[in-house]
Amino acid sequence: MTDYFVESVGSVPTLYVFRNIFEAKEISEQIQLFAGIYEEELNKSFIEFWSLNSDKILAERLWINETNREPIWFAESDVESYQNFCEQIYVEQYQIYIKIYYEYYKHLHKSLTEKFDDLPISCEEEIDASFVDDFEKLQLLGLPTAFGRGTVVKQTKSKRSYPKVYSGYFSDEDNDCATVMDPVKINDLKDDDVKNSGTSSVHDIEVKVIGKKKKNRKLKGVPDFVLENKEILKYWRKRFSLFSRYDDGIRLDCESWFSVTPEKIATHLADRLSCDLIIDAFCGCGGNAIQFARTCNRVIAIDIDPIKISMAKHNAKIYGVDHKIDFIIGDFLQLSRCGRFHSDIIFLSPPWGGPKYKRKDHYDIENYLQPCSASSLMETAKSISENVVFYLPRNTTISQVIKLADKGNRCEVEHNYLDSRLVAITALYGESILKEKDI
Numbered sequence: 092m093t094d095y096f097v098e099s100v101g102s103v104p105t106l107y108v109f110r111n112i113f114e115a116k117e118i119s120e121q122i123q124l125f126a127g128i129y130e131e132e133l134n135k136s137f138i139e140f141w142s143l144n145s146d147k148i149l150a151e152r153l154w155i156n157e158t159n160r161e162p163i164w165f166a167e168s169d170v171e172s173y174q175n176f177c178e179q180i181y182v183e184q185y186q187i188y189i190k191i192y193y194e195y196y197k198h199l200h201k202s203l204t205e206k207f208d209d210l211p212i213s214c215e216e217e218i219d220a221s222f223v224d225d226f227e228k229l230q231l232l233g234l235p236t237a238f239g240r241g242t243v244v245k246q247t248k249s250k251r252s253y254p255k256v257y258s259g260y261f262s263d264e265d266n267d268c269a270t271v272m273d274p275v276k277i278n279d280l281k282d283d284d285v286k287n288s289g290t291s292s293v294h295d296i297e298v299k300v301i302g303k304k305k306k307n308r309k310l311k312g313v314p315d316f317v318l319e320n321k322e323i324l325k326y327w328r329k330r331f332s333l334f335s336r337y338d339d340g341i342r343l344d345c346e347s348w349f350s351v352t353p354e355k356i357a358t359h360l361a362d363r364l365s366c367d368l369i370i371d372a373f374c375g376c377g378g379n380a381i382q383f384a385r386t387c388n389r390v391i392a393i394d395i396d397p398i399k400i401s402m403a404k405h406n407a408k409i410y411g412v413d414h415k416i417d418f419i420i421g422d423f424l425q426l427s428r429c430g431r432f433h434s435d436i437i438f439l440s441p442p443w444g445g446p447k448y449k450r451k452d453h454y455d456i457e458n459y460l461q462p463c464s465a466s467s468l469m470e471t472a473k474s475i476s477e478n479v480v481f482y483l484p485r486n487t488t489i490s491q492v493i494k495l496a497d498k499g500n501r502c503e504v505e506h507n508y509l510d511s512r513l514v515a516i517t518a519l520y521g522e523s524i525l526k527e528k529d530i
C-alpha cells in the first residue's frame with residue numbers, strides 16, 4: 092500500500108470549500124446541469140476563493156518562512172519583487188485549485204451517479220494543470236490579477252524569496268508511523284500507483300511517497316500520553332491545525348482527538364453561520380462552539396458526556412469566549428422533547444462511529460450515524476430551528492443528504508478540503524442560510 096504526502100506551501104493547511112445547492116428532486120438532472128458548465132464553474136469558484144482568501148494566503152506566506160521561521164521582507168520601493176511574489180502564489184494556488192476542484196467534482200459525480208467512468212471529457216482535460224505555467228496565461232483566462240500591497244515592509248531580501256513547503260498528512264491510514272522519502276512528481280507516477288494508493292487526492296506541486304513503517308522513527312518531544320496511545324500520534328502532529336492555541340493548555344480526550352473539527356473549518360462555518368443564537372447539539376470538546384461564540388451573540392453547547400463539557404468549558408476559556416456559551420450536560424434527543432429550545436440555527440455534528448467510518452465506501456447516514464438516523468435527527472432539529480446544519484463524514488452518500496431536504500426544498504452541500512484532503516461534508520438546510528452563487 093502506497094500513501095502519498097501531498098504538500099502545500101504555508102504553515103497551516105489551506106482551506107478549500109466547494110459548494111452546490113440541490114433541490115430534493117430528480118438527482119440525475121442536477122449532475123447534468125453541473126457537468127454542462129464545468130469550466131465556467133471552476134473559474135467562478137476560483138475567483139470567489141481568491142477574492143475571499145488571497146489576503147490571508149499572502150499574509151501567511153509573507154510572515155512565516157518555513158526555512159528559518161522568519162518573515163519575508165520586501166523593501167517599500169521594491170514593488171516589482173512583491174508583485175512577482177504575489178504572482179507566484181497566485182499561479183500556484185490556481186494550479187492546486189484545478190486539481191482539488193477536479194477531485195471535488197469526481198466525488199460529487201461518483202456519489203450522485205455511482206458511475207465513475209462517464210466524467211465529461213472537458214473535465215478530464217482540466218486535470219492537466221501544467222498549461223497554467225505562468226501568470227500571463229492566467230490573465231488570458233480572464234482571472235483577476237490585481238494584488239494588494241503588504242502592510243509592513245522594511246528590508247530587502249536577496250532576489251525573490253519563497254517560503255519552504257509545508258508538509259500536510261493526507262493518508263487515509265490510521266497508522267502514522269511512516270517514512271518520508273524523496274519527493275516525486277505526480278506525473279512520474281504510473282496510473283496504477285495512484286489507483287492502488289487508495290487516494291486520488293494528489294496534485295503535482297509536490298508529492299512525496301511514504302514508504303513502509305520505519306522501526307526507529309524519532310519520537311523526540313512527543314508527550315507520554317501520545318506515546319501510550321500511538322493512535323493519537325497522527326492527530327497530535329496536526330494539533331495546531333485542530334486548535335491554533337493548543338500550547339495554551341487545550342484539553343482533549345482520546346475520542347476528541349479523532350472527532351474534533353479542525354479549526355480552519357470551524358472558523359469558516361462560524362463565519363458562515365453568524366446569527367443571534369446557535370445550538371451546537373453534540374459539542375464534544377468545543378471545537379465548533381468556541382468559533383460560534385466569536386460570530387454569534389449566544390451559543391448553547393450540549394453534550395451527553397460531563398467530561399466533554401468540562402473540557403469544552405476549559406478550552407473556551409483559553410479562547411476567551413466561555414462567557415458567551417451556555418454549556419448543558421444532557422441527551423440532545425431528550426432535551427429537545429421538552430420543547431423549550433428554539434434557535435436561529437442548530438448545528439449537528441453527531442457521532443460518526445469513530446475512525447472506522449473511513450473504511451466504508453459509502454457512509455449511510457440513515458444507518459451509521461448515532462444516536463439515531465439522519466432523518467430522525469432532522470425531525471428533532473426542525474422542532475428547534477428552521478435552519479439545520481449537519482457536519483458529516485467525507486464519504487457520506489450525497490443523495491441521502493439531498494433527500495433530507497424533503498421534496499420541493501433545497502439544501503446546500505459544502506465539501507470542506509484542507510489542502511487536497513477532503514475532511515468533511517457540511518449540509519445546510521433552510522432558505523435563509525443557503526448561499527447562492529452570485530459571483
Ligand code: ADP
Nearest residue numbers: 350373375394395396399422423442443444445
Ligand atoms: P465521532 O464518532 O465523530 O468520533 P464522538 O463519539 O466524539 O463522534 O461524538 C460526538 C459527541 O457527541 C461526543 O462528545 C459525545 O459525547 C456526544 N454525544 C453522543 N450522543 C449524544 C447525545 N445523545 N446527546 C448529546 N451529545 C451526545
